[in-house]
Amino acid sequence: xxxxxIGYDIGSSSIKASIVDxxxxxxxxxxxxxxxxPIDSPEPGWAEQNPEYWWKIFCTVTQKILTENKINxxxxxxxxxxxxxxGLVLVGEDKMPxxxxxxxxxxxxxxxxxxxxxxxxEEKCMKEVLNSPGNFTVSKLKWVKENEPEIYDKVxxxxxxxxxxxxxxxxxxxxxxxxLSEGVFWDFEKSQVSETIMNQFGIDSQLVxxxxxxxxxxxxxxxxxxxxxxxxxxxxxxxxxxxxxxNALSLNVMNPGEIAATGGTSGVxxxxxxxxxxxxxxxxxxxxxxxxxxxxxxxxxxxxxNGAGIQYSWLRHQVAQGKESYYDLNLISSQIPxxxxxxxxxxxxxxAERMLxxxxxxxxxxxxxxxxxxxxHLYRAGLEGIAxxxxxxxxxxxxxxxxxxxxxxxxxNLFRSPMFAETIATLQNVEIQIIDTTGSTGAARAxxxxxxxxxSIGEILxxxxxxxxxxxxxxxxxxxxxxxxxxxxxLNQILNN
Numbered sequence: 001x002x003x004x005x006i007g008y009d010i011g012s013s014s015i016k017a018s019i020v021d022x023x024x025x026x027x028x029x030x031x032x033x034x035x036x037x038p039i040d041s042p043e044p045g046w047a048e049q050n051p052e053y054w055w056k057i058f059c060t061v062t063q064k065i066l067t068e069n070k071i072n073x074x075x076x077x078x079x080x081x082x083x084x085x086x087g088l089v090l091v092g093e094d095k096m097p098x099x100x101x102x103x104x105x106x107x108x109x110x111x112x113x114x115x116x117x118x119x120x121x122e123e124k125c126m127k128e129v130l131n132s133p134g135n136f137t138v139s140k141l142k143w144v145k146e147n148e149p150e151i152y153d154k155v156x157x158x159x160x161x162x163x164x165x166x167x168x169x170x171x172x173x174x175x176x177x178x179x180l181s182e183g184v185f186w187d188f189e190k191s192q193v194s195e196t197i198m199n200q201f202g203i204d205s206q207l208v209x210x211x212x213x214x215x216x217x218x219x220x221x222x223x224x225x226x227x228x229x230x231x232x233x234x235x236x237x238x239x240x241x242x243x244x245x246x247n248a249l250s251l252n253v254m255n256p257g258e259i260a261a262t263g264g265t266s267g268v269x270x271x272x273x274x275x276x277x278x279x280x281x282x283x284x285x286x287x288x289x290x291x292x293x294x295x296x297x298x299x300x301x302x303x304x305x306n307g308a309g310i311q312y313s314w315l316r317h318q319v320a321q322g323k324e325s326y327y328d329l330n331l332i333s334s335q336i337p338x339x340x341x342x343x344x345x346x347x348x349x350x351x352a353e354r355m356l357x358x359x360x361x362x363x364x365x366x367x368x369x370x371x372x373x374x375x376x377h378l379y380r381a382g383l384e385g386i387a388x389x390x391x392x393x394x395x396x397x398x399x400x401x402x403x404x405x406x407x408x409x410x411x412x413n414l415f416r417s418p419m420f421a422e423t424i425a426t427l428q429n430v431e432i433q434i435i436d437t438t439g440s441t442g443a444a445r446a447x448x449x450x451x452x453x454x455x456s457i458g459e460i461l462x463x464x465x466x467x468x469x470x471x472x473x474x475x476x477x478x479x480x481x482x483x484x485x486x487x488x489x490x491l492n493q494i495l496n497n
Contacts, residue, residue, distance in 0.1 A: 007444025010083040018440040024460030028069040032061040045107040048100035063230040073232040080443030083162030085242035088140040113139035130286035137183030169225040173209040181288040215450040238450025250442025257405035263414025267308030303393040307347035330417040333380035339483035340381035387423040421470040432470040
């Protein structure tokens with residue numbers, strides 16, 4: 001039998017699938033739909049999607065990748081699932097959704113989380129669950145209980161998006177420690193679902209799915225799941241994780257001192273530590289990494305910047321009028337000197353920023369001179385502003401105990417810009433490796449790892465997978481530092497107004 005493994009990335013814009021062989025080599029990749037999946041917003045600040053629509057797209061992308069690549073479903077020996085984090089799916093006893101999923105970017109439950117945090121107290125929250133409940137899954141669940149009691153009373157299980165896809169495939173309700181920690185349900189002191197959280201938010205522990213481990217058989221595809229998806233019956237699910245922990249796995253970021261970064265619509269820095277302590281209840285988050293155990297703690301410290309690539313996209317479409325590609329903008333901006341002739345841009349125009357203590361300061365441009373600055377200055381200052389946001393956030397992570405090490409990023413985002421990556425590398429004095437991988441490929445490789453095909457992702461991420469490496473530009477470091485200090489001082493001024 002020609003053993004193969006399939007991995008999925010369940011995003012809010014599309015669902016991607018990858019198939020690897022028993023050596024972890026990518027042999028097929030696809031996504032669906034080509035246009036972004038719709039997000040409904042019944043009220044300002046709300047964001048919802050229909051979980052059944054995810055399942056429909058999941059089945060379509062599965063059949064597409066198998067058919068187009070002439071792969072026999074019986075050759076698939078394991079499944080890995082990556083998914084959009086922090087979403088809430090509620091299912092009844094018939095295992096069907098009771099309402100649309102409240103997804104990651106929905107902000108309706110902010111006040112619910114703040115109220116719970118204040119009632120429990122910062123010290124107890126940080127000691128037990130390592131986070132403020134914030135706007136995470138537990139707060140969204142409490143919001144439903146308070147505002148839609150007729151729906152809450154019918155709930156059989158609450159789930160994260162990846163748990164729901166696993167349910168549809170297997171008819172079994174399961175979840176992971178990683179997932180429960182990202183929803184702020186997991187007590188790291190007692191290694192169980194947090195009684196403090198459940199009692200404060202009034203949630204019955206019977207609503208929690210069975211906890212399963214990663215890299216082991218979690219559940220198997222049912223007859224119904226096989227019929228609808230196109231996969232074969234009894235294929236095991238070996239692995240499940242939110243998109244950022246999975247991105248870290250895809251880049252072989254598994255141990256203390258290793259750091260993964262993503263520069264997409266939002267920006268994320270995700271570093272691993274073995275220290276179950278945090279002094280930052282609001283600005284960063286701490287989750288159980290995919291290889292976390294009591295004996296060998298692995299905590300993913302995550303910092304998210306809402307306004308990142310979305311600003312560069314705005315500049316491309318509104319200033320360049322869509323006439324230039326991102327590659328062209330990168331070339332144009334690189335012709336402008338470091339510091340963009342004192343032009344400063346702040347990218348925080350995509351909602352409240354946790355790293356700024358949940359302040360929503362918007363995006364802004366400073367020191368614009370109509371006689372000196374041209375559109376290319378805007379492109380450079382825009383990229384610099386996003387890079388400086390990463391540096392600012394990484395300083396927060398380092399002050400909270402994250403060790404500085406090589407930063408690894410995928411090759412399909414802002415890190416394609418040498419200027420962007422070199423700015424971060426120089427200011428942080430670190431090496432940045434750009435690696436050729438994707439979330440769905442990482443999930444497929446994790447499934448193969450769970451089946452015993454190999455022992456670690458590091459065994460298959462060879463030098464050939466490193467697209468390029470950026471090093472600090474020490475000869476220009478003083479210029480980078482001067483520009484960054486001006487940007488940081490102006491940011492502090494804005495925050496203090």
